[in-house]
Amino acid sequence: MNIDDKLAKVKYVTDEETHLKVTQEKCKKCKQKVCTYICPANVYEWNEEEQRIIVNYENCLECGACRIVCTEKSIEWQYPKGISGVTYKFG
Numbered sequence: 538m539n540i541d542d543k544l545a546k547v548k549y550v551t552d553e554e555t556h557l558k559v560t561q562e563k564c565k566k567c568k569q570k571v572c573t574y575i576c577p578a579n580v581y582e583w584n585e586e587e588q589r590i591i592v593n594y595e596n597c598l599e600c601g602a603c604r605i606v607c608t609e610k611s612i613e614w615q616y617p618k619g620i621s622g623v624t625y626k627f628g
């Protein structure tokens with residue numbers, strides 16, 4: 538089973554407000570932008586034209602990896618409110 542098949546099994550309830558915030562000034566200076574390739578759900582995208590990180594927070598799997606690897610401590614990460622966020626189905 539590949540990652541796309543696994544992601545298809547995940548259910549989300551999207552919060553109107555993001556639970557992931559970045560400090561764009563830090564991201565702009567960040568050389569490696571590791572968030573754009575370690576996130577399993579491709580939440581972070583670098584927009585070269587606008588010189589900013591786009592955060593597709595509604596796809597977040599709540600694994601917490603981005604918060605650990607961000608070298609600039611730019612990510613403010615919280616669990617989504619109430620019943621919002623991801624639901625995993627096992628089996």
Ligand code: SF4
Nearest residue numbers: 564567572607609611
């Ligand atoms: S790794 Fe951190 S500082 Fe760098 S682009 Fe991603 S969120 Fe911004």
Ligand code: SF4
Nearest residue numbers: 576597598600601603
């Ligand atoms: S918590 Fe995990 S899935 Fe969510 S944005 Fe960070 S790395 Fe991606």
